[in-house]
Amino acid sequence: MPAAATLADWKAASVPDFLAERSRQELARLGNPGWWGPPDLEALAELMQLAAAEGWRILPAGRGTRLDWGGLGHPVDAVISTAACDRLIEHAAADLTVTVEAGMTLGQLQTILAETGQWLPFDPIAGESSSLGALVSTGMSGSLRHRYGSLRDFLIGITFLRHDGQWAKGGGRVVKNVAGYDMMKLLHGAWGSLGLIGKLTFRTYPLPNAWGTIACQGDREAILQLRSQLVRSDLTPVAFDLLSPAAAAELELRSQWTVLLRFGSVAASVQEQQQVVELQATRLGLAAMTVAEPVWGQLNQSFEPRSRSATLIKFALLPSQLPCLLAELEAIAPTALGRVHAASGAGWLVWPEAEPTVETLLRLRRHCEVAEGFLSVLAASVSLKQQLDIWGYPGQGLAVMRAIKRQFDPQSRLAPGRFLAGLEE
Missing domain, CATH: 3.30.43 (Uridine Diphospho-n-acetylenolpyruvylglucosamine Reductase; domain 2)
Incomplete structure (x- = not known):
């Protein structure tokens, strides 16, 4: 001791x-x-x-x-x-891997990787000031998941402390590692309920040579047509989001439904793909314009809850059901900032000031669940959280999750009550 x-x-x-x-x-x-x-x-x-x-x-x-x-x-x-545990352990630039302590922030890691022309393709709404351990634990994601997947897709090794203070680990420091259990996916999104993360190993990627972002705006039906065309096209955007009129207005764009696309590649490819998008948008009667790259940081900031009364929602549903969801949002949540990753159907809603009613949230949740998805309330006032189950229906896996929780934390001492309702019963 x-x-x-x-x-x-x-x-x-x-x-x-x-x-x-x-x-x-x-x-x-x-x-x-x-x-x-x-x-x-x-x-x-x-x-x-x-x-x-x-x-x-x-x-x-x-x-x-x-x-x-x-x-x-x-x-x-x-x-x-773990804020003080923020050291670089190893950056194997030639192997495109990096191992760090969990207290290092995303911004610190990006600065280190940029020195060798690499990066972690990850842009969560929680921002670059968050520690990597917290981002893994809370399962955050961003618009770059369209091209690169979520953080767990390039998390290849993890070391964490069990409830008794003993170290455990999974994965390793090489990309093609199949040894042991896939502890990375188990700890990802567990909200600290299974262990305290100490070290992380990620696969890194080369930084693109050029960037370009284009916004297309207009009425909802035309935006959905453009989305369908782009999903089926040969274009390779790194980010592809649908924004509600309120979210677009936060970016100083017109208050209209918006497709926001980001390309990262060689300069000629970026320019050519933007031209293709502009042509398709014009044919549908949409306005198309190039937008400066800082717009993505502004978008993340606009979805960060600014007060205790702000409400942040994470949801997902089948992409084929997006038209119905957008119509529902337009009808019952016109003031909410909405952002949907257009190809996956995952997205975010935030009410920056006025708190939504419980009835509104439950109606949206039912809509997502019917479309084989979910809706969870991540940030909200205490009074709102007390009125509903913030996580929603956990599917058929609750019994398995309880068994895992008992194995990893038999006395329920880690983050008690913070994750799924009923997990600690």
Whole structure:
């Protein structure tokens, strides 16, 4: 066990200054637990062993920027942050892999990779200030999933602390690794309920030589026709989103339904593909215009909840059912900012100020579930979360998930109450 003097150094005297007000309010709701920031992975393991011996209920955290996201967790004894564990372990540039500690932020990693002309093709709405461990744990994704998949698709190795403070791992540091269990996909999106992530290995990609973004705007029916044509075409956008009129207005575009496409390749290919899109849009009576690349960062920022009353929704449904969903949004949620990844049917909704009614959310959820999808409420006021199951129907796998939870966290001490309702029963 660590010495008492060492423990005193790891525990913050007060809540860190960098925490947003939303996270501060959530800590108060959880009983103002102690904030622990061990300086390295060895100390992190020692602290987890102490927590196991003392029976502490733990909330795993990265930089703690979005502690209010997810379920209404139960009171905890400690928040254990990996923010200080942010070192580069190995960047095998020739093999296109990188291994880092979980506290490193996405922005820090992108800066390191850019020095060798590489990047992690990942642009979550949570932004580049989030730690990589938190992004994996919460299962975040962004528009680049259209071309590259979600973060779990290029997460090839993981090392994490079990409930008893012992290390476990899956995968490795090479792309073609089939050894052991696929722990990466199990920990991805588990919201800290199965373990505390310490190290991550990713497959990296070469940075494209040129970028180009084009926006096409008009009425909903014409936008859907364009979407269908583009999905069936030979074009290779790296991002392909449908935006609601309210979301387009946030980007200083006209308040109309919008197709937003991003291309990344050699300059000639980017230019040629943009011209093809512009021609197809014009034939459908849509306005087409090139847009500066920072628009994607602006789009992510517009979907970041700005106050405790803001509501953020994650959903998915069959792509063939998108026309019905867009009509539903236009009818019952015209003020919501909507963003749908056009080929996959996954998307986001945010009400920046006015809170949606429970009836509106349940109606949208029923629509998604009928279309073989889901709808989850990630961020919302405490009162709204208390009125509904934020995660929605878990399908047929709840019994299996409970069994896994019992194996990984038999005393339900990790992120209690934060993930699926009924998981800890």
